[in-house]
Amino acid sequence: MQIEPELCKVEDALGILVGKWKPIILLHLLKNGTQRFSELKRSLPGITQKMLTKQLRELEEEDIIQRVVYAQVPPKVEYSITEYGRGLEPILEAMHEWGTKHTLHKREMQRKASI
Amino acid sequence: MQIEPELCKVEDALGILVGKWKPIILLHLLKNGTQRFSELKRSLPGITQKMLTKQLRELEEEDIIQRVVYAQVPPKVEYSITEYGRGLEPILEAMHEWGTKHTLHKREMQRKASI
DNA sequence: CGGCATCCCCCGGGATACTG
């Protein structure tokens, strides 16, 4: 792994995942396949339309997700993970796994600290 | 993997890694072992003392790195990865690998788009 | 040497309202 700032690509990958709702959006699309805008919105309690739109546009820009607009009334827009975007799944899984352990680790640390 | 926002731990892991210099700091400590504050600062062209201190404190708070202060003049402070923190290495490597591919992928996308 | 303290700027992101 290259460690020089110019060659280290960790930040680039991080940049794709960062954004308040991106991981959870990606997981929903990975698990549930193609989803409409309103379905995603319903699945993400608390998100605003503005934010959902923004995050989706940014992921689309990176070729992680695909956006399909149907020319009809009422409008219908579907989002799905690209084949390429699927390459992020192992990283998301690893982070989820580590995060789960970390939650327990912190609890243990606090327990010891309180003795 | 849990996908419900309350149970999904991806954001927690992400929270540890996010912060402008955290990945590169962790990689330096992982690769080079124990390092003094000034050594780290020299290794990170462009970082300010304030930022380096802040990022190190946050990582210490999560038990990812260890801070050892030597009571001497001039002061000496050494930082190192904890055994626990070493668990992040696979994730960092996976992100670096993906990021490298992504750089190439974007280049290819731009080439196709320009045709 | 290894920090805090201070000042300041930018933008991520929330709330709300309007539109094709």
Place this chain on the structure above:
DNA sequence: CAGTATCCCGGGGGATGCCG
């Protein structure tokens, strides 16, 4: 239904200066 447009706030992060 799936967006834009507008307003606004908090905090991440840069620059600089002081201290034990």
